[in-house]
Amino acid sequence: MVVQYLYVHSEGEAFYYPTARSNSSVSRLANRYLECALTQAASLRVVDVDCSLVLATNLGDRRMLGRRGGRLIGELESLGVDIVSAQYAHRPEDDHAHYLSSRYVLDAIAAVSERQPPERQLWLTDLDCVWVDAKKVFASSPPTPEIGCLFVSYGPDEAGGSGAHGSTPRGISELAATMGVAGGIPPWIGGELLSGTSSTLRSLVEVCTTLDARLAEEGKRLPTEEQILTLAGALGLARFHDLSGVAGRIPTGPRHDSPAVDDPSSLGLWHLPAEKGLSLRRTAREITRGRMTRLHTDFSTPGRLERRFNVDGTGLARRLRDDGWLATQRICDALRSFSIRKRAT
Helix, strand or coil, X not given: CEEEEECCCCCCCCCECCXXXXXXXXXXXXXXXXXXXXXXXXXXXXXXXXXCEEEEECXXXXXXXXXXXXXXXXXXXXXXXXXXXXXXXXCCCCCCCECHHHHHXXXXXXXXXXXXCCCCEEEEECXXXXXXXXXXXXXXXXXXXXXXXXXXXXXXXXXXXXXXXXXXXXXXXXXXXXXXXXXXXXXXXXXXXXXXXXXXXXXXXXXXXXXXXXXXHCCCCCCCHHHHHHHHHHCCCCCEEECCCCEEECCCCCCCCCCCCCCHHHCCEEEXXXXXXXXXXXXXXXXXXXXXXXXXXXXXXXXXXXXXXXXXXXXXXXXXXXXXXXXXXXXXXXXXXXXXXXXXX
16 A cells, blocks of 8 residues: 555644645645655556545645646546545644645655554655656565665754754764663665555554654654654654665655765656656646646656656756746746736725
């Protein structure tokens, strides 16, 4: 079972997601992520991958997302995605605006796993992921009670989180030492992919909840899911298995300074954070317009798939095309917003 999850912010709630290309309103942000969810679901369905699909969300009234949001959810359901309700119980206490919803993965696990047999294998992914070879990824599932994830290659003092405590791998190591477990620098656990049996992941949520309570007693907090997961691993309360051989974050576009990924075509799952407002959005629009033939061809042809999602690099022609498409979308969005305001007055 592949589980995606979306926390929809309430009106007036502060939030900031640097790669979303849309922080102007709750509905626009939610729709941007629903576009990613739709593209990811299609990457499994158009090539007939045998798996169940779930979207865990706190969304109540779909009308708050407008016609676009309703259309996107309808398309998800037409692809066989089961919508599961999950409230945000594990949110950071300080409500830090940067990646406020990062801990929502814990609530998604709790909501979905309670409905599944204890041995059911779950794959929780960030919305901005694309499945390239699902069979390869599924075959890499670690044995119970290990939890599959991505180890992020941060340096010991490189920030991987926020807050006063444990924002770096060294900081997590020092925090673990104060809690009775001294050791080396722990691997940083990325939050974009988590895999394990239903019972194993439920136990992980319980571990994180217990750690949060213990830290709170000492006046400490870890705002992001990556921090609390890394601490759980450093304390030996969870066993993580690196799946970087089959999945990875892929930097795209001309403006990033991250090292290139060697042979991305060898991976079965791409995390594409910089493509939320571009190729993932463009693909979602093709889906909602019923243009599935080309999509099926691209997902069946590795080279075409790399070009579709800018994984093979961006030359001048591609950059001009993408910048032109983005400019067109901004103009269309502005005209649409003006039309809505005019009708309202």
